Amino acid sequence: MTKADTEHAGFFTRELLTTIPSLRAFARSLGATPDRADDLVQETLIKAWANQQSFVQGTNLKTWLFTILRNTAYSEYRKRWREVEDADGSYAAGLVSEPAQIAHLDMADFKLALSGxxxxxxxxxxxxxxxxxxxxxxxxxxxxxxxxxxxxxxxxxxxxxxxxxxxxxSGGGEASADGEHSDALGSAQADLSSPDAR
Amino acid sequence: MRPTRVFCGDFSDGSADIEGSVARFARAHMMPHNPQTDEQDEAPTLSDEAQKQIGRKLRLLYEQLEAEPIPDKFVDLLRALAEKESKPR
Missing domain, CATH: 1.10.10.10 (Winged helix-like DNA-binding domain superfamily/Winged helix DNA-binding domain)
Known part of the structure; x- marks a missing residue:
């Protein structure tokens, strides 16, 4: 190992270390429980280390690491997430961290809303x-x-x-994610009925 | 009452409209996540205040998660990886 290699390894390790808190927070935001989030982060670190040659110097390491974590999460946990998400409020529970130093009632509402x-x-x-x-x-x-x-x-x-x-x-409060969907339904039904009306 | 038609590839009898409608209906309901609709930006109807509140709470939640100390196992893992690499083969 050359001196440059050693220096690079040191740099890489430091960068990985500083990104860990953000990676964990992201994993938790995706719906992973604390334990699962840590598993994801651990796997991300191992993959990143094994593939550090493929990381392009000068590009954003944090973006690269988040991409690895997300891909890992989706390939392994997609099915499980879909199964458990919101079924038992585990998402909101997973986000609860102790000690809760902030106005917790307000934030509890927000976490619940976010889980939806x-x-x-x-x-x-x-x-x-x-x-x-x-x-x-x-x-x-x-x-x-x-x-x-x-x-x-x-x-x-x-x-x-x-x-x-x-x-x-007021009134048109349906401007949520389902808004366009129900619009589509409305117009499609109108279309379907038109041949008979003629 | 119209007879029930089964599409057999011929639009000449004027059934094109119906087929088109069915296709539109299917598009609207069977592929709700197609990229076309994904690209469309809904008109922003959120007030600045609502947007600010959401942004503030989201950051607060995230910062709270980020503030948790890094478990020792991650530090140990990185150290082990670095040591493994620096060992002569």
Whole structure:
């Protein structure tokens, strides 16, 4: 091992170490329990270490690590998440960290509301609103278009606002994630009935 | 009452509209997550205040999670990985 290699390894280790808290927070936000989140982080660290040659110097290491964690999470836990999510309030429970130093009642409502946001939208909202990524970086992490991220973030916010009663919209309060869906239903039904009407 | 039609590839009898409608109906209900609709940006209807509140709480929650101390096992793991690498083969 050359001196440069050793220095690089030291740098890499330090960078991994400083990203751990954020990786754990992200895993928990995705719906993993504390134990599962730590398993995910551990696997991410091992994979990152084994593949450090494939990390492109000068690019964002945090983005790379989040991508690894997300891919790991989705390949291994997708099914389980779908099964357990919201079934027993385990998502909200998983987010409870002790000691809860903040106005806990208020935050409990927020956690519950967040658990009701569909996974893909929640993930986009967390990456943009909390993890500090740009839309561009979040799109890379999720493997989708920037426009898709924007749309998901909007819908997540909309859903949260509706659940938390932050919307002042009167009457048309259905502007939630399901809004476009029911519009589609309405117009499709109108289309279907039109041949008979003629 | 119209007779029930079974589509057999011929639109000449004017059933094209019905087929089109069925296709639209299917698109709307069987593929709700198609990228086309994903791309569409809904008009922002959230007030600045609502957006701020959501942003603040989300960051608070995340920071709370981030503030938890790094378990020793991660430090040990990284140390073990580094040592393994520096050992001559």
């Amino acid at each position: 946001v569909p996974q893909e939208q929640r993930e986009a909202l967390v990456l943009i609103g909390a993890s500090g990524f740009s839309y561009d970086e979040a799109a890379k992490i999720c493997g989708c278009a920037v426009g898709t991220i924007k749309s998901r973030v909007n819908r997540a916010r909309q859903r949260l606002a509706t659940t938390l009663g932050l919307n002042d919209i």
